[in-house]
Amino acid sequence: MNLDRGDGHQVKKLLIRSGRRISLQRHHHRCEHWVVVGGRGLVRLGNETFTLSRGDTLFVPLGIIHRAEALDGADLEIIEVQRGDDLREDDIERFDDDFGRVIRS
Secondary structure, three states, X not given: OEXXXXXXXXXXXXXXXXXXXXXXXXXXXXXXXXXXXXXXXXXXXXXXXXXXXXXXXXXXXXXXXXXXXXXXXOOXXXXXXXXXXXXOHHHEEEEEOOOOOOOOO
């Protein structure tokens, strides 16, 4: 869900349903800052994997492979602030996706 958009930034609310995950992806034109506002999630950032909970934040640098997955039978809610010169959805390079959307730019 889009919350705000302006020159060089976009704010979205991500809702990852319990037991689901976003694609393993990276971006070539933007970085992201995540704030977890609900639930718990398992996050992969580069070669590291860790758990995030409500109130935790994460910086996803431009070009870093990342993924988030909802844990504990609850939905994971993230406010995502994107910054960069190209905030289009086709800036997502997917390496693995549970919904068959693997697209490499």
